[in-house]
Amino acid sequence: MAQQHINLGTQSDGKDGDTNRIAWGKAESNFNEIYGSALSAPSFRNLLINGNFDIWQRATSLPSAVIGQRYCADRWLTQSGGGSANSVAQQLVTLGDTSFSSNPRYYTRVGVTSGGTTGSYATLSQKIEGAQRLSGRQAMLSFLCRTDVPKKLGIEIEVQYGSSGSSPNDSFPQGPLLDIGTVFRRYVVPITVPALTGKTIGSGNDSTALHFWLDSGATYAARSSGLPYQSGWFEFAEVQFELGAIATAFDPRPAVQELALCQRYFERSYDLGVATGTRNANGSVVAYMTGVPAAQYKVGSMAYFKTTKRATPLVTPYGYATGTPGMMTDGSGIDTSASLSVVGTGSFYIFASTSGSTTTPNTSAHWTADAEL
Structure with a gap:
């Protein structure tokens, strides 16, 4: 108008x-x-990144495994142990489903098989950068959740002070347990973290972690607010964590902003939707020379990140031909060991030797760059 x-x-x-x-x-x-x-x-009041489970750079599912910790949807970490196993699967929202306020495309399902021991546990978590984020502040957590059969859900805030910071980490359970039913419902939980007086933040990797407790043995009873052993699945959507005393409606950000926020912590060269290790040329780093004498050469190239990383990342190359980690593929289609140099928050140099004499030496590779907390 x-x-x-x-x-x-x-x-x-x-x-x-x-x-x-x-x-x-x-x-x-x-x-x-x-x-x-x-x-x-769009605003940035949601302290969580990818709270709508829109971005899945690594994979869209993880098989059931007792494997410690794994990332699934970007920024979301599943953890399990003590014999408990977890799995993750991306779920597609049915058009016209009125359970959601923001009309998302996806939500997530986390499966749990309890180990049934005192040391059993399974969580879905996200680490928010900075140990000081909630110190003495009031916050509200809101989310959609449902289960296969009625279950309990525990919520914990864990402050991690980082390298050379205060130890041990501080745990702030946000009891009592929530009763989760079989129909999507919005849950609102006031979050309280006292002022972190006398604590020291270390030189890096400090964070404030949100943990959804899905399964727990006696060892973790205090942290999980007394959650019992549980097996089955939980589904989550529209998770929002914001400062203040009022839980507002879920506030989705544009996809381009959400992806850039995710890529501060993890990025890869593959197109979205293409699994890591897949034979696919799109987006790979290619170093190419022609017209040189017949001999063996080292060939390399700079690779630049789309988004500056929060810290120097762990870069893993993948041979173009086979998807084998630690490799580049030469012009003959043969994998050869890759080397990395000058890895920084914005770029890195990758190089390898060709497998034999050629007048047209070239190498290519995909990569992932991990700077998670």
């Missing part, structure tokens, strides 16, 4: 201009348009 202007008139008393009712009507229309635009603009 075009801006509406009030006619003030030409007389000093304004009697030949708009009446009060017309003038205020125009002002109200202008205000409503501005207010509506402000509400529809």
